[in-house]
Amino acid sequence: MSEYWFNIRTHEVEVDAQSDWSQLIGPxxxxxxxxxxxxxxxxxxxAWDDDDE
Structure with missing residues (x-):
């Protein structure tokens, strides 16, 4: 089963984490x-910022 990742630099979805981990959120x-x-x-x-207030 494939995992999908969002690349925060390119704003593209990647299948099975092709980029450097520091640029990805997911899976x-x-x-x-x-x-x-x-x-x-x-x-x-x-939400976390609101909780801190």
């Missing part, structure tokens, strides 16, 4: 989840 089970990877990170960061 995700589907391409659709990976495509929203950066959006999910931003939502989590905002």
């Amino acid at each position: 995700y089970e589907t391409r659709a989840e990976a495509e929203k990877g950066l959006e999910k990170v931003e939502q989590r960061n905002k």
Whole structure:
């Protein structure tokens, strides 16, 4: 089964992590989840910031 990764530098989805790990977030089970990877990170960061206040 393939894993999908979101590359934060190129904003492309990669299958089975082809780039350097420092540029990737994931893994995700589907391409659709990976495509929203950066959006999910931003939502989590905002939630954590709100909790800190």
